[in-house]
Amino acid sequence: MRQVINRRNYDRVLLRAGTPCGSGTRYDTYRERLVKYIPVEAIVIYVALYGSTYAVLGTDPLFAIPARWLMIAGIICTPVYLWKAGQVTDWVQLLISTIGFGVWVFALGVVPVADLPWYNPIAAAIFLPVYTFVSPLIDGVPERF
Numbered sequence: 001m002r003q004v005i006n007r008r009n010y011d012r013v014l015l016r017a018g019t020p021c022g023s024g025t026r027y028d029t030y031r032e033r034l035v036k037y038i039p040v041e042a043i044v045i046y047v048a049l050y051g052s053t054y055a056v057l058g059t060d061p062l063f064a065i066p067a068r069w070l071m072i073a074g075i076i077c078t079p080v081y082l083w084k085a086g087q088v089t090d091w092v093q094l095l096i097s098t099i100g101f102g103v104w105v106f107a108l109g110v111v112p113v114a115d116l117p118w119y120n121p122i123a124a125a126i127f128l129p130v131y132t133f134v135s136p137l138i139d140g141v142p143e144r145f
Helices: 010-017 030-037 040-057 064-084 089-107 120-137
Strands: none
Touching: 010 040, 030 089, 030 120, 040 064, 040 089, 064 089
C-alpha cells in the first residue's frame, strides 16, 4: 500500500483496507514514509518524456515551450496518478509528493527551471536532499526511525 499510515489517518486507512483496528498494523516508520513520499513513477515518466522531447526538439529555439508543458503536466498528473493508481487519499501525502516532484525537476536543472533568472544549481543540489530527508517529518516525527 502506498498510503502513509500515521496517527492522523490510522483508523481511516485500516477501515478502508478492511483490517480491524488493533490487529497488529503499525504506523509507518521514517524509512517507509521516505519511500512513499517520493513520486518515483512521475519522475521516471518526466525524465523519459523530457529526454525524448529534447532529443527531437533540443536545438529548436522554441523547445522551452514543450518543456514547460511537460513540467506542468507532471505537476498536475502526479497527485492524480497517486490518487487513482496508488490509492492515496491523504491530501497531505498528495501535497508532499507533488511538491517533491517539483523539487526533483528543480534539482535536475532542466530548461523550464534553468531559464528562470533566480535559478541556482548549487541551491537546487542542496535543496533536493534536504527536502527528501525532511519531508517524512512534516506530518510528525514517527515513533520508529
